[in-house]
Amino acid sequence: MRVLTAVRLLCLLLLLYHTVSIHISWLAALYGSLLLVSLYILREPAKRVELHTTENPLRGKPLGVSMDDISNELRSNIDKQISALVTYDPVHCQAIEEFEAIKSQTECIFAKRARVWGSCDWDDQLTLEGNIYKCVPTLLKFVHLCPVLGLDAFVIMLSGHEYGRDLQVFGRAVRRVLTMVSSLDPAGVCCMEDTNICRRGWVFQFNKCTMFVTTFAPFYTSNHSRFAFGSKNCFILLQPEVSFAQHDLCPDTPVTNWDKPQTVRDQIRVGFRDAGRPYKIRDTTHYPMAEDIVKPDQPGAENFEWWR
Structure with a gap:
């Protein structure tokens, strides 16, 4: 996931470089990178799924394992x-x-x-x-x-x-x-x-x-x-x-x-x-x-x- 984010940032910087100005300074590039990174790191975390709510789609299902993974001997x-x-x-x-x-x-x-x-x-x-x-x-x-x-x-x-x-x-x-x-x-x-x-x-x-x-x-x-x-x-x-x-x-x-x-x-x-x-x-x-x-x-x- 981190590698994918880095590639996206690099592509964005190259796009800005060729679109805005060929003579973009390294300092501006640094500040722009920090801005993008901060947007990614400091974004609001996704809401957790409360397991005790009635809307929980995982209720009744084993976490991390499927019933198909349980052997017939264990079931018996x-x-x-x-x-x-x-x-x-x-x-x-x-x-x-x-x-x-x-x-x-x-x-x-x-x-x-x-x-x-x-x-x-x-x-x-x-x-x-x-x-x-x-x-x-x-x-x-x-x-x-x-x-x-x-x-x-x-x-x-x-x-x-x-x-x-x-x-x-x-x-x-x-x-x-x-x-x-x-x-x-x-x-x-x-x-x-x-x-x-x-x-x-x-x-x-x-x-x-x-x-x-x-x-x-x-x-x-x-x-x-x-x-x-x-x-x-x-x-x-x-x-x-x-x-x-x-x-x-x-x-x-x-x-x-x-x-x-x-x-x-x-x-x-x-x-x-x-x-x-x-x-x-x-x-x-x-x-x-x-x-x-x-x-x-x-x-x-x-x-x-x-x-x-």
């Missing part, structure tokens, strides 16, 4: 360390231990070998929303990995003492849980804000992963399909629809071959009936999915509008 190590700070072991947790009673005894033929992740251990010092907030990073990890690892479901456990007293209390808790998860949806869909929850076509989703939601609670009796098999806690089971495809489950149908089960769906329905826990089979497959998330506690009762 950073991701692992961050993940370890905000997640937990979803296979060895209280939710999985407590849910085992349902998983091992239900009539669903897929349940026993299902690969399930669970929510973090319940903290009585936190609100319901606080406990759910803690497990959402692991739920997001589950959504990304379920098609790769063949995962089948994510189970959220709630304290039965506080939320499993009756259908109304449980229904409000389920709404709060799903609303909390929905509000943290990275895809920004926030499906629980949809005013059409009670209509056909609505489905619970998180990070663009659509899920079938099933719930279990201690107040359901042994002749109910949502019986908790003695567990004193409540459970919300999130099953990605991709899981059904992985098990090659046939499409839903209102038709059931009760005498000679032909399909997996037939076998499941017959199994629940034979165990004394039959569930309602509608005469159509076009009905609001929300109606099956929290079922009424008495057979034949009207649908429980938990979402209101």
Whole structure:
């Protein structure tokens, strides 16, 4: 930069010399040079870019290094360390231990070998929303990995003492849980804000992963399909629809071959009936999915509008 400035000054002096006078004195040339140099040196410095202002174009970008310069190995190590700070072991947790009673005894033929992740251990010092907030990073990890690892479901456990007293209390808790998860949806869909929850076509989703939601609670009796098999806690089971495809489950149908089960769906329905826990089979497959998330506690009762 200094060399360039010197060359420019020299050119200017030569221009002045041949333009103004051939007999220019050395003293005048010296004074002229000092003037030009002073203009350059004493000029007002350029304004600094304040990094804390909202107009800062460098915000969020590393100074002096590009993300392209960071090796894949370093990125992987950073991701692992961050993940370890905000997640937990979803296979060895209280939710999985407590849910085992349902998983091992239900009539669903897929349940026993299902690969399930669970929510973090319940903290009585936190609100319901606080406990759910803690497990959402692991739920997001589950959504990304379920098609790769063949995962089948994510189970959220709630304290039965506080939320499993009756259908109304449980229904409000389920709404709060799903609303909390929905509000943290990275895809920004926030499906629980949809005013059409009670209509056909609505489905619970998180990070663009659509899920079938099933719930279990201690107040359901042994002749109910949502019986908790003695567990004193409540459970919300999130099953990605991709899981059904992985098990090659046939499409839903209102038709059931009760005498000679032909399909997996037939076998499941017959199994629940034979165990004394039959569930309602509608005469159509076009009905609001929300109606099956929290079922009424008495057979034949009207649908429980938990979402209101």
